[in-house]
Amino acid sequence: MRLLIADDHDLVRETVAAFLTASGVEAVQSVATLDEALVAIRDEPRFDLILLDYNMPGMNGVEGVRRTVNAAKGVPVAVISGMASRELAEIAERAGAVGFVPKTLGAKAMVAAVRLMAQGERFHPLGLLSSEMPGGEGPNALTRRELDVLRGLVEGLSNKEIARDLDLQEVTVKLHVKTLSRKLGARNRTHAAMIARNAGMI
Known part of the structure; x- marks a missing residue:
């Protein structure tokens, strides 16, 4: 796997x-500005993923994301940011x-x-975003019961087993699975569990 990290903070680039690298990624190239990122993309067309800081020099917000996506020509681009907000995540996705x-x-x-994004999957950790925190007021915030059900999914339990553990009807668990999957943007229960694990929600 070959990655490009574009961030103007030396410590962030070096740490990430x-x-x-310690996790086995083959090659990680780092740059400090959008212009440097665009040059790297032009000169090295074999990146598997591009990590792009939303607030580094040259970005001009969402315009920089669009320029990078266009230049990448199919290579997945992900936004990294010190500000975790649902609004920013949605802007980046659009x-x-x-x-x-x-x-x-x-x-x-x-x-x-x-690794997930380099394999072509999407990653939007709604549970970590400020207006999406469990128990918060965001429209997609997971309820405490949905988190309980999600924990069961992560543990690999069936709906019947989750219902037994939580003293619920199985049909109620099915409804919770459907709702939390929608909130997380998951395709199915397995995808929901994967999102939860990767985002550190459980």
Whole structure:
């Protein structure tokens, strides 16, 4: 796997690169500005994933995301940011980004997210975004019961087993699975569990 990290903070670039290299990533190239990222993309067309800081020099917000996505020609582009907000994640997605990675994400979760996106999957850790925190007021916030059910999914339990453990009807668990999957943007229960694990929600 070959990655490009574009971030104007030396410590962030070096730390993320160290995490990824230690996890077995073949090559990690880092640059500090959007212009440098665009040059790297032009000169090295074999990247598997591009991590793009939303606030570095030259970005001009969402315009920089669009320019990078266009230049990448099919290589997945993900946005990284020190500000974890649902609004920013949605803006990045509309601009063509395959994921949004808060810089507060733990090392293991970040590595898992990078591998997920490099394989063509999307990564939007709604549970970590400020207006999406469990028990919060965001429209997609997971309820405490949905988190209980999600924990069961992560543990590999069936709906029947989750219902037994939580003293619920199986049909109620099915409804919770459907609802939380929608909130997480998951295709099915397995995908929901994967999102939860990668985002460190459980």
